Amino acid sequence: MVIHPIERTTTPSAKPVGPVGFGRFFTDHLYLAEHDAQRGWHGDRIVPRHTMPMDLAAGVLHYGLSIFEGMKAHRGVDGKLRIFRPDAHARRFAQSAARLCMPEVDQARFLESIRALVHHDADWYPEAQGGALYIRPLVLATEPFLGVRASSEHLYAVMLSPVASYFAGKDQGGLKLWLEREHTRAAKGGLGSAKTGANYAASLLAARRAQAQGYDQVLWMDANEHRWIEEAGTMNVFVRIGDRVITPPLGGSILAGVTRDSCLTLLRSWGVPVEERPLSIDELAAAESRGELQEIWGTGTAAVMTPVDRLGWENGHIDTKSREMSSRLRVALEDIFAGRATDTRGWMMGVEHETAPSPTPPAPSRGGASASI
Numbered sequence: 001m002v003i004h005p006i007e008r009t010t011t012p013s014a015k016p017v018g019p020v021g022f023g024r025f026f027t028d029h030l031y032l033a034e035h036d037a038q039r040g041w042h043g044d045r046i047v048p049r050h051t052m053p054m055d056l057a058a059g060v061l062h063y064g065l066s067i068f069e070g071m072k073a074h075r076g077v078d079g080k081l082r083i084f085r086p087d088a089h090a091r092r093f094a095q096s097a098a099r100l101c102m103p104e105v106d107q108a109r110f111l112e113s114i115r116a117l118v119h120h121d122a123d124w125y126p127e128a129q130g131g132a133l134y135i136r137p138l139v140l141a142t143e144p145f146l147g148v149r150a151s152s153e154h155l156y157a158v159m160l161s162p163v164a165s166y167f168a169g170k171d172q173g174g175l176k177l178w179l180e181r182e183h184t185r186a187a188k189g190g191l192g193s194a195k196t197g198a199n200y201a202a203s204l205l206a207a208r209r210a211q212a213q214g215y216d217q218v219l220w221m222d223a224n225e226h227r228w229i230e231e232a233g234t235m236n237v238f239v240r241i242g243d244r245v246i247t248p249p250l251g252g253s254i255l256a257g258v259t260r261d262s263c264l265t266l267l268r269s270w271g272v273p274v275e276e277r278p279l280s281i282d283e284l285a286a287a288e289s290r291g292e293l294q295e296i297w298g299t300g301t302a303a304v305m306t307p308v309d310r311l312g313w314e315n316g317h318i319d320t321k322s323r324e325m326s327s328r329l330r331v332a333l334e335d336i337f338a339g340r341a342t343d344t345r346g347w348m349m350g351v352e353h354e355t356a357p358s359p360t361p362p363a364p365s366r367g368g369a370s371a372s373i
C-alpha cells in the first residue's frame with residue numbers, strides 16, 4: 001500500500017505544556033483516504049491537520065452515518081512506541097462498518113495507517129505519567145444526498161491526541177454511577193454493538209441528569225426490563241461478588257470492548273472464576289445486603305480501569321470501596337503497555353519509531369515524499 005504524499009506541516013503547533021487531559025489537543029497531521037464504488041479506498045495520504053470543507057448534504061451530518069475507533073500507542077521502557085491490540089480494533093471497526101452499510105477499511109490499510117501516523121507524529125507523545133497517544137480513526141459518509149440510503153462516498157480519517165488519563169483525578173477517587181432506569185443506551189437489534197456516533201448522542205441527556213444529582217455517569221440497564229446491567233457510561237462493566245468476577249454477556253446491545261476482552265483473558269489466566277452472564281440490579285442489591293459485593297469497575301481504552309465507588313438511585317445507594325481486582329488488572333495491563341511484562345499474547349504492535357527523536361526536524365517536503373510501507 002502506498003501512502004502518497006507524506007507531507008510535513010510547515011507551521012507546527014506548540015506542544016501542550018502541563019496536563020494534557022483527554023482529547024483536547026491534536027497532533028499536527030491527519031491520515032486521509034476516500035472511498036467510492038469505482039475506485040474503492042484510494043488517495044491514502046498523511047497531510048498537515050486542517051479543517052475540511054464538507055457539503056452540508058453529506059449523510060454524516062443528517063443521518064449519523066459515522067463510525068469510529070479509539071486505541072492507544074504507549075511508550076515502552078525501551079523507548080519504543082507500540083499500539084495495543086490494533087488488530088482487535090480493526091475487526092471491530094469492520095463490524096461497525098458492516099452494521100452501518102459503510103465500506104470496511106481492510107485490516108492492512110487500518111494497521112498501516114495508524115502505524116504510519118503514530119510514527120510520523122511520535123514527538124507529540126506526552127511523556128507525563130500515564131500518558132499515551134490516543135488514536136482516533138473514523139469513517140464518514142460524505143456523498144451529498146438527502147435520501148435515506150447507504151452513501152456512495154466515504155472519507156476515512158485518523159487523528160491523534162496526546163492524552164493523560166480520561167477520568168483525571170478519578171482513578172483514586174472512583175466514579176459515582178446513577179442507576180438509569182428510564183433512558184436506555186441501546187436495544188437488542190439496534191446499534192449498541194457498533195461504535196457509531198448515534199449511541200453517544202443518545203446517552204448525553206441521561207449523563208447530564210446524573211451529573212445534576214452529583215453523579216459522574218450512569219449505569220445503563222437493558223432496554224426491555226430496565227433490570228439487567230449493561231454498561232457504565234461509555235465503559236464495559238465488571239462486578240466482583242464473593243470470589244467471582246461477573247460481566248454482562250455481549251448480546252448485541254453492548255459494545256465489545258477490547259479492554260473487556262483483555263481483562264477476561266487475564267482473569268482466566270490467573271485462575272479467577274469469571275462469568276459472562278446476565279447480571280440484574282436485584283442480584284447486585286442482594287449480594288450487597290449479604291455483604292458479598294466487593295467491587296465494581298468500568299473498562300475502556302480511555303481510562304483503562306475505573307473503579308466505581310457508589311451506585312445510586314432515587315432512594316438509596318450502594319458503596320463499594322475495594323480496588324483489589326481492578327488495581328491488579330490495571331497494573332497488569334500497564335505493565336504490558338510499557339513492556340515491563342512480557343507480551344506473551346502478541347498484543348503490542350510496534351510502530352518502528354526511532355528511540356530518540358531527531359534534534360533537527362526534517363525540512364518540509366515540496367512535492368511530498370512517497371513511502372511504500
Ligand SMILES: *Cc1c(COP(=O)(O)O)cnc(C)c1O
Pocket residue numbers: 070195231233234235236255256257258259260299300301302
Ligand atoms: C469504546 C467503548 C467501550 C470500550 O471499548 P474498548 O475497546 O475497551 O476501548 C465500551 N463501551 C462503549 C459504549 C464504548 O464506546
